[in-house]
Amino acid sequence: MRLILAPMEGVMDHDMRDLLTGINTFDLCVTEFVRVTDTLLPNRVFYRTCPELLQGAKTSNGTPVRLQLLGSHPEYMALNAQRAVKLGSPGVDINFGCPSKTVNKNRGGAILLREPDQLFSIVRAVREAVPAELPVTAKIRLGYEDKSLFLENARAIEQAGASELAVHARTKAEGYRPPAHWEYIGKIRENLGIPVIANGEIWNHEDARRCMDASGCTDLMVGRPSLVTPNITTMIRESVRPMSWSSVLQLILQLSDRDRQNGKWQYHPSRLKQWLNYLRKAYPQAQNLFERIRSLRDADAIVEILCSDLARAAS
Numbered sequence: 001m002r003l004i005l006a007p008m009e010g011v012m013d014h015d016m017r018d019l020l021t022g023i024n025t026f027d028l029c030v031t032e033f034v035r036v037t038d039t040l041l042p043n044r045v046f047y048r049t050c051p052e053l054l055q056g057a058k059t060s061n062g063t064p065v066r067l068q069l070l071g072s073h074p075e076y077m078a079l080n081a082q083r084a085v086k087l088g089s090p091g092v093d094i095n096f097g098c099p100s101k102t103v104n105k106n107r108g109g110a111i112l113l114r115e116p117d118q119l120f121s122i123v124r125a126v127r128e129a130v131p132a133e134l135p136v137t138a139k140i141r142l143g144y145e146d147k148s149l150f151l152e153n154a155r156a157i158e159q160a161g162a163s164e165l166a167v168h169a170r171t172k173a174e175g176y177r178p179p180a181h182w183e184y185i186g187k188i189r190e191n192l193g194i195p196v197i198a199n200g201e202i203w204n205h206e207d208a209r210r211c212m213d214a215s216g217c218t219d220l221m222v223g224r225p226s227l228v229t230p231n232i233t234t235m236i237r238e239s240v241r242p243m244s245w246s247s248v249l250q251l252i253l254q255l256s257d258r259d260r261q262n263g264k265w266q267y268h269p270s271r272l273k274q275w276l277n278y279l280r281k282a283y284p285q286a287q288n289l290f291e292r293i294r295s296l297r298d299a300d301a302i303v304e305i306l307c308s309d310l311a312r313a314a315s
């Protein structure tokens, strides 16, 4: 089984990838998307989204990190893909699943799922620009408004030369509402020759087993579950329980240290609240902590509370 850490814009940045790959066994991470319009982006944009490029495109524990691009213009997608791999990304992933209104209005992300020909043109252009030994992969949803084109889209992406396809088993219209329709991933897998990666609502070992049964996939991608229960790959691979709350607190404090050192202290409160918002789905203690820090704006005051909670949890 391969487990891949999903791209999550605004959440799964370099620090989060580093923390999560440090306590899990992921085979690959995909970055947040780099938005491509009609320019060749400067190197700094790639380094900002993927600082791992400066360390061999790997997280600190050696997990490879692949850069994701989002855009609709084949030529500029190709040029930027070329730059991404030149800077060291082990291949390029293309985002055809983003539901954001702004992104879709500019003809990027999930809206392209209405145009299989355009998916083909983008993937083909990127494939031709990236050296053959490096993978060009894509990530889709099952459709935009409905699922009528799910297979046509997947086939177009394969025919254009994609190496792998990750499928988030919902349409754009379905948003993030459960369930994920894993059986559609199975239909895609049966019709394609390239590896298909199943994604959506894989929260634990039991879900992973059901998803693999329904889709026939052995490669899985997880996003939100890695923020709700940070030891997610061990939970999936070995059917263990979520890590203890005191271990989660220690992990949070590692993030605090990083943010303090990296000049991100002023954003730290909102980042912690964002993570607690995920964690509270699994940990009642996170809900309680969230309520106590909700109105606080000062990172130092919040970290003081975290430290005293940790002392209490560990005693």
Ligand SMILES: Cc1cc2nc3c(=O)[nH]c(=O)nc-3n(C[C@H](O)[C@H](O)[C@H](O)COP(=O)(O)O)c2cc1C
Pocket: 006, 007, 008, 009, 010, 011, 031, 032, 033, 068, 095, 096, 097, 098, 139, 168, 199, 200, 201, 202, 221, 222, 223, 224, 225
């Ligand atoms: C806040 C947020 C940001 C996301 N950003 C991206 C992104 O940049 N690129 C992408 O392909 N998918 C993105 N996704 C979709 C996830 O990668 C994933 O497909 C989705 O969350 C379903 O998987 P999950 O149930 O494991 O979370 C994002 C999802 C969320 C919730």
